[in-house]
Amino acid sequence: MNEPVVVLENVSKHYNELNALSAINLTLAQGEVLGLFGHNGAGKTTMMKLILGVIAPNVGDVTVMGVKPKDKSAWHMRAKMGYLPENVMFYEQLSGLEVLTYFARLKGQSKKHAQALLEQVGIAHAMARPVKTYSKGMRQRLGLAQAFIGQPKLLLLDEPTVGLDPSATAEFYQTVDQLKTQGTSVVLCSHVLPGVEQHIDRAMIISGGKTLALGTIAELRAQANLPIKIRPQGLNGAVVNDLALKNYLDEHGALHVPAQEKLSVLRHLLAAQSLSDIHLESANLEQVYQYYLSQAAVQDNNHKAGV
Amino acid sequence: MREILTVANKEFHDGLRNRWLLSITLIFAVLSVGLTYFGAAASGSVGITSLSTTIASLASLAVFLIPLIALLLSYDSFVGEQEGGTLLLLLTYPLSKNQLLLGKFFGQGGIIALATFLGFGASALLLFVQHYQISILQTFAYFIVSATLLGLSFTAIAYIISLSANEKSKAAGAALITWFFFALVFDLALLALLVGTESSLNQNTLTQLMMLNPADIFRLVNLAGLDSSDVNGALAVAINAKLSQAQLIAILLSWVLAPLVIASIIFKRKKL
Numbered sequence: 001m002n003e004p005v006v007v008l009e010n011v012s013k014h015y016n017e018l019n020a021l022s023a024i025n026l027t028l029a030q031g032e033v034l035g036l037f038g039h040n041g042a043g044k045t046t047m048m049k050l051i052l053g054v055i056a057p058n059v060g061d062v063t064v065m066g067v068k069p070k071d072k073s074a075w076h077m078r079a080k081m082g083y084l085p086e087n088v089m090f091y092e093q094l095s096g097l098e099v100l101t102y103f104a105r106l107k108g109q110s111k112k113h114a115q116a117l118l119e120q121v122g123i124a125h126a127m128a129r130p131v132k133t134y135s136k137g138m139r140q141r142l143g144l145a146q147a148f149i150g151q152p153k154l155l156l157l158d159e160p161t162v163g164l165d166p167s168a169t170a171e172f173y174q175t176v177d178q179l180k181t182q183g184t185s186v187v188l189c190s191h192v193l194p195g196v197e198q199h200i201d202r203a204m205i206i207s208g209g210k211t212l213a214l215g216t217i218a219e220l221r222a223q224a225n226l227p228i229k230i231r232p233q234g235l236n237g238a239v240v241n242d243l244a245l246k247n248y249l250d251e252h253g254a255l256h257v258p259a260q261e262k263l264s265v266l267r268h269l270l271a272a273q274s275l276s277d278i279h280l281e282s283a284n285l286e287q288v289y290q291y292y293l294s295q296a297a298v299q300d301n302n303h304k305a306g307v
Numbered sequence: 308m309r310e311i312l313t314v315a316n317k318e319f320h321d322g323l324r325n326r327w328l329l330s331i332t333l334i335f336a337v338l339s340v341g342l343t344y345f346g347a348a349a350s351g352s353v354g355i356t357s358l359s360t361t362i363a364s365l366a367s368l369a370v371f372l373i374p375l376i377a378l379l380l381s382y383d384s385f386v387g388e389q390e391g392g393t394l395l396l397l398l399t400y401p402l403s404k405n406q407l408l409l410g411k412f413f414g415q416g417g418i419i420a421l422a423t424f425l426g427f428g429a430s431a432l433l434l435f436v437q438h439y440q441i442s443i444l445q446t447f448a449y450f451i452v453s454a455t456l457l458g459l460s461f462t463a464i465a466y467i468i469s470l471s472a473n474e475k476s477k478a479a480g481a482a483l484i485t486w487f488f489f490a491l492v493f494d495l496a497l498l499a500l501l502v503g504t505e506s507s508l509n510q511n512t513l514t515q516l517m518m519l520n521p522a523d524i525f526r527l528v529n530l531a532g533l534d535s536s537d538v539n540g541a542l543a544v545a546i547n548a549k550l551s552q553a554q555l556i557a558i559l560l561s562w563v564l565a566p567l568v569i570a571s572i573i574f575k576r577k578k579l
Binding site: 015049052053054055075076078079081083085086087088089090091093094102103105106107108146 | 313
């Protein structure tokens with residue numbers, strides 16, 4: 001069972017004049033967690049819909065668990081996929097349990113299963129209340145429970161942590177880690193959020209329907225070649241006069257050092273007797289994301305200028 | 308089949324929960340029992356009126372009410388779920404579009420059918436207890452069957468509206484206009500045609516034109532068996548045409564199936 005769960009080959013999708021996705025290639029292995037990043041309208045949701053089989057690509061092939069998701073033959077596979085749409089409004093007048101039981105039955109599961117899921121996401125105490133009385137966080141938990149119905153092999157989560165408080169977010173990531181160990185593949189679709197990095201294997205950054213970057217966070221970081229932030233303490237402004245370091249210095253007394261210079265700069269700093277402490281900060285996902293977006297914008301402008 | 312039943316069950320329970328079943332049944336029961344008892348009040352007597360007068364009055368009121376109720380019950384079926392995002396979610400489930408459509412139709416149609424049966428059945432029972440005539444049950448059976456078909460037809464038409472609209476408010480407007488057209492404008496236009504062409508329109512053409520409106524077919528089914536003295540307008544002409552009640556009911560049934568098929572085609576093409 002090492003066959004990839006999702007394969008997108010040269011996939012393009014356009015709505016009339018609008019190119020929602022162009023030439024996307026992606027392979028998702030079993031038990032892999034992919035972070036899909038891009039701002040609104042980048043094509044994230046279109047990509048999810050393609051994988052879910054709600055729409056078909058204009059060009060290229062989508063294969064999910066060995067079948068084309070838009071085919072009739074893919075019916076049985078749909079029960080093994082979980083999807084959390086963005087901003088879904090569940091039936092307000094039904095209770096949480098009724099909503100979840102309805103969705104569970106459609107996937108061939110029982111009311112008991114629905115009840116267990118509500119306990120898992122921590123809203124079992126409110127399951128008899130109508131959904132219209134739920135807070136945003138509770139609605140989001142209900143949505144997650146819905147996505148978890150039937151122990152899916154593939155989870156597509158659109159903005160899963162919106163509306164969750166920090167402890168619920170932590171719980172959510174724990175669940176993702178747990179599912180991953182059970183062999184579930186997860187696509188986390190999100191604006192870049194702090195804390196997501198530790199939980200994803202690879203990141204895909206898209207903008208305007210094109211892939212800007214795809215790889216592990218370490219790879220993306222290396223490719224982006226963003227400087228590392230070093231904040232020495234106790235040097236009392238000696239850095240300003242240090243010719244070797246002066247160029248890296250910003251107005252807050254931190255040094256922005258290219259990755260390949262990191263060790264030599266550190267050695268240099270460590271040689272100073274007065275150094276009392278030192279903070280090292282690699283570029284975070286947010287910065288990597290911004291870097292790829294700005295690169296794309298530059299290329300786009302050049303392209304336009306060329307035409 | 309399990310999927311269709313699951314959806315139908317949910318829709319039916321929604322109808323119970325929202326008091327739709329209760330209110331429609333009450334409206335129908337009050338209307339029919341009232342007309343059965345007081346229908347003759349205009350002619351100066353109170354008491355159970357004749358069967359044909361009762362059916363004639365019931366049919367002419369039901370023909371406005373049933374389409375309106377069916378449209379109100381179902382116009383937001385799809386567009387409402389689309390706005391809430393659950394339509395997209397449901398389509399990622401192992402559930403085909405036709406299964407969803409049929410499930411909703413059985414659920415909401417069940418509400419309409421049950422309300423019609425209970426509501427109008429009440430006055431059938433009342434009349435039967437008073438007169439002990441089998442013909443009463445027969446006539447009411449035709450009435451209830453045709454009323455149910457009329458309701459189902461407009462439920463299916465409401466689905467066409469709900470699947471074509473992208474906003475709930477637009478669907479509501481379209482539903483109202485649809486009702487206005489079938490319940491009022493269509494007959495006025497027919498009458499105008501009849502008067503304007505100075506009866507050069509023959510009876511057959513007129514009857515055929517009436518087949519284009521499920522509400523008129525419903526009227527014909529129920530008035531065909533009665534004295535034409537209780538009937539007036541364009542209908543009186545058409546009634547003398549040679550269409551049996553069974554034929555009319557078959558045509559009414561096709562007015563249920565055709566909109567369903569159209570709704571299914573629109574659903575298939577719908578972009579989400």
